Amino acid sequence: MQNNDSQAPSGAPDTNMQSELDAELETLKLRMAELEASNTELRDTVLREKAELENQRRRLQRDLEQARRFANEKLLNELLPIYDGLERGLAVEGGDIATVREGINLTLKELLRIAQNNGLVQVDPLDQPLDPDRHHAVSMVEAPGKAPGTVVSVLQKGYVLNDRLLRPALVAVAKDD
Incomplete structure (x- = not known):
């Protein structure tokens, strides 16, 4: 008797499936x-x-610290000639008062020029209306005609640095008659 069962050889479908799984x-x-390499690259x-x-x-x-430490370097460098001039003026013996006064006046003008170049402006409000934002009235006086x-x-001039009040001017103001 012959066996007419047509069965596929055992293991063939399993081998096919195994090679698909392996692939x-x-x-x-x-x-x-690839993902691990990409992850490593991204991490790096x-x-x-x-x-x-x-x-x-x-x-x-570091740059900010340097800027803080040397922020005044330009201004101080400009002030050095004034310092030198004052020292020379003090070293002179026996000068007359007019010469000393002229030297002080020139030094003051140079100092004001340097201050203005660095944004400082004097507030000198003589004959102007009182501005409480820039002036500080310390007295009221009789002032006929005002x-x-x-x-x-003006008892003491005020100063503004780049549109910011540093010190108000101390002033006397005309009072009502």
Whole structure:
């Protein structure tokens, strides 16, 4: 008697399926290796960027510290000739009062020029109406011919630095009759 069962040889479908699974596994392994490489590359990029930001922060901090330390360098450099002139003036023996006064006046003009070049402006409000934002009235005086509230004398000049009041002018103001 013959066996007429037509069965496929045992193991053939399993072998086919196994090779498909092996191929898929191999594909997944390759994909995982690609992703790991990409992840490593991204991690390295992030670390480099983080290090660059930290270096930049340190540079900015150092530059800011240098700017703070030497912010007045230009101004002080401009003031040195005035300092030298005052020292020379004090070293002169026996000068007459007119010469000394002229030297002081020239020194004051140079000092005011340097201050103006650096944004400092004098507030000298003589004969102007009182401005409480820039003037400080310390007294009210009789001033015939002057309108009430007009500055009639300046006891101490005020100063403004780049549109910001440093010191108000101390003034005497005309009072009502």
